[in-house]
Amino acid sequence: MNHNLDQIKQDYQNIKVPETLKKQMEAAIAQAKKDTAEHLPEQADTRRKKSSIFRFPLAKCAAGVAAAALILVILANSGPSIAHAMEQIPILGSIVRIVTFREYEHQENRMEANIKVPEVQVETNDGEILEDATRKLNDNIKAYTDEIIAAYEADLKAAGGEGTEAVNLDYEVATDNDKLFSLRFHQTITMAGAAQMEKIYHIDKQTGDMITLKDLFQEGADYKTPISENIRQQMREQMAQDEMKSYWVDSDIPEWNFTEISDNPSFYINESGKLVIVFDEYQVAPGYMGVVTFEIPTDVVKDIAKEGYFM
Amino acid sequence: MNTPKMQQQIEQELLASYESLYRLAFTYVKNESDAMDVVQESAYKAIRNAASIRNESYIRTWLWRIVINTSLEVLRGKQRETFLEVPQEQGKEDIYPDFDTIDALDVLNEKERAVIVLRYFEERKLQEIADVLDENLNTVKSILYRSLKKMKIKLTEGELCHES
Numbered sequence: 071m072n073h074n075l076d077q078i079k080q081d082y083q084n085i086k087v088p089e090t091l092k093k094q095m096e097a098a099i100a101q102a103k104k105d106t107a108e109h110l111p112e113q114a115d116t117r118r119k120k121s122s123i124f125r126f127p128l129a130k131c132a133a134g135v136a137a138a139a140l141i142l143v144i145l146a147n148s149g150p151s152i153a154h155a156m157e158q159i160p161i162l163g164s165i166v167r168i169v170t171f172r173e174y175e176h177q178e179n180r181m182e183a184n185i186k187v188p189e190v191q192v193e194t195n196d197g198e199i200l201e202d203a204t205r206k207l208n209d210n211i212k213a214y215t216d217e218i219i220a221a222y223e224a225d226l227k228a229a230g231g232e233g234t235e236a237v238n239l240d241y242e243v244a245t246d247n248d249k250l251f252s253l254r255f256h257q258t259i260t261m262a263g264a265a266q267m268e269k270i271y272h273i274d275k276q277t278g279d280m281i282t283l284k285d286l287f288q289e290g291a292d293y294k295t296p297i298s299e300n301i302r303q304q305m306r307e308q309m310a311q312d313e314m315k316s317y318w319v320d321s322d323i324p325e326w327n328f329t330e331i332s333d334n335p336s337f338y339i340n341e342s343g344k345l346v347i348v349f350d351e352y353q354v355a356p357g358y359m360g361v362v363t364f365e366i367p368t369d370v371v372k373d374i375a376k377e378g379y380f381m
Numbered sequence: 382m383n384t385p386k387m388q389q390q391i392e393q394e395l396l397a398s399y400e401s402l403y404r405l406a407f408t409y410v411k412n413e414s415d416a417m418d419v420v421q422e423s424a425y426k427a428i429r430n431a432a433s434i435r436n437e438s439y440i441r442t443w444l445w446r447i448v449i450n451t452s453l454e455v456l457r458g459k460q461r462e463t464f465l466e467v468p469q470e471q472g473k474e475d476i477y478p479d480f481d482t483i484d485a486l487d488v489l490n491e492k493e494r495a496v497i498v499l500r501y502f503e504e505r506k507l508q509e510i511a512d513v514l515d516e517n518l519n520t521v522k523s524i525l526y527r528s529l530k531k532m533k534i535k536l537t538e539g540e541l542c543h544e545s
Contacts, residue, residue, distance in 0.1 A: 074482070074485070074532075074533075075501055075529075075532075077482050078482045078483060078485055078486070078501075078502075079501055079502050080482075081482045081483050082404060082408070082483060082498070082502040083404075083502070085403075085404045085407050085483075086413075087399075087400045087403050087404070088403075088413055088417060090417075091399060091400075091403055091417055091420060092396075092399060094417060094420075094421050095395060095399050095420055095421055095424045096396075097421075098421040098422070098424045098425040098428075099392050099395065099424050099425070099428050101425060102388075102424070102425045102426075102427075102428030102429045103385075103388055103428055105429065106384065106388070106428065106429055106431070261390075265389075352385060356385060357385045357386075357388065357389055358392075
């Protein structure tokens with residue numbers, strides 16, 4: 071009896087799952103999210119829509135978390151392994167350096183955190199450390215990362231060993247040119263779903279000061295209106311071109327619609343010297359769109375921009 | 382919990398278990414293209430109806446249920462489609478040398494099939510299966526015993542056919 075059942079089980083497990091299934095299912099998921107966001111009636115039969123829902127593969131995976139003992143490590147810039155790790159960081163301009171980083175690592179049952187906290191040093195060209203600027207930037211970074219760690223530790227305590235959560239924070243140098251040094255943080259929180267957030271710090275290399283978007287424009291200039299207008303236009307264009315794209319613009323729910331960038335939006339200057347505005351997941355689009363970015367054509371802002379930031 | 386967040390959770394569960402969902406669908410519809418349709422359509426339905434689920438711990442059993450129901454819808458649609466076709470000769474498959482043991486499940490009704498697949502092949506707990514089928518635990522147990530009994534008979538017949 072059991073022998074036969076085992077045989078059937080084996081055949082069951084040998085049922086070959088088509089390789090294209092995952093992509094197709096992801097397309098169906100994306101379609102469903104899009105239809106939900108747009109309040110379209112439910113399609114009774116997605117099979118009819120097959121040709122149109124095949125196209126949008128999502129690249130999202132749950133973080134696999136294994137059970138392990140509690141580890142809490144804070145690395146300092148002391149051992150050879152750290153020195154080696156530091157070599158891997160693809161950066162270092164002449165003025166702002168990442169001199170070390172600390173790593174907050176924790177794993178317990180299905181709770182996991184990996185938070186990298188860089189420490190930077192702002193120097194003049196002669197190698198003299200600008201202590202005020204250095205301290206200010208590091209304090210800001212620390213306040214930001216401490217908040218993330220505190221939120222994780224609160225979740226950890228609340229879950230009492232039963233929670234499932236993975237917090238990951240990494241960073242990269244988004245911009246490092248004559249004018250600007252920008253440090254971009256990527257945060258991913260995976261519970262049952264994942265949320266992605268971005269935070270970017272900018273240092274004006276001429277002054278060593280931290281700057282925000284308004285500092286790239288002439289005093290008193292209205293930069294928000296032309297940038298916001300351009301983003302709305304890009305959203306509409308992208309949605310017209312690709313039906314799998316969806317933004318909250320002209321939607322049925324006016325309070326969700328993107329109207330204007332905030333006072334302090336995330337941004338960076340990309341390799342071609344263009345301003346890029348960054349929105350966190352869910353900020354201006356349904357979650358399946360993830361973190362979204364818009365490159366602003368320099369024409370849109372050249373009349374009001376300070377010299378040298380954009381190309 | 383808001384709908385986009387619940388959608389994310391459902392999506393994660395779909396990504397984690399779509400292979401199992403596909404196999405379950407396959408035991409009902411018996412061919413690749415219908416089973417793929419069932420999984421796609423179930424995923425679509427699940428995300429669209431994310432707002433109707435209150436507690437994330439029910440997501441998995443809820444997905445199983447959607448897949449079973451969608452499979453049955455597909456089968457019923459097929460029955461209508463093939464209504465006018467000449468009925469196939471019965472019993473022909475049994476004498477094929479590459480007899481597929483999964484066909485042993487054919488003797489089971491919809492619920493019995495779900496119980497056997499989920500209990501033995503997906504190794505789910507009886508209580509979980511009870512939640513999927515919206516039955517109480519004792520009913521699921523009796524379905525399980527009844528199904529095993531039925532399958533034993535079927536397998537014996539199948540083996541006899543091979544030998545003859």
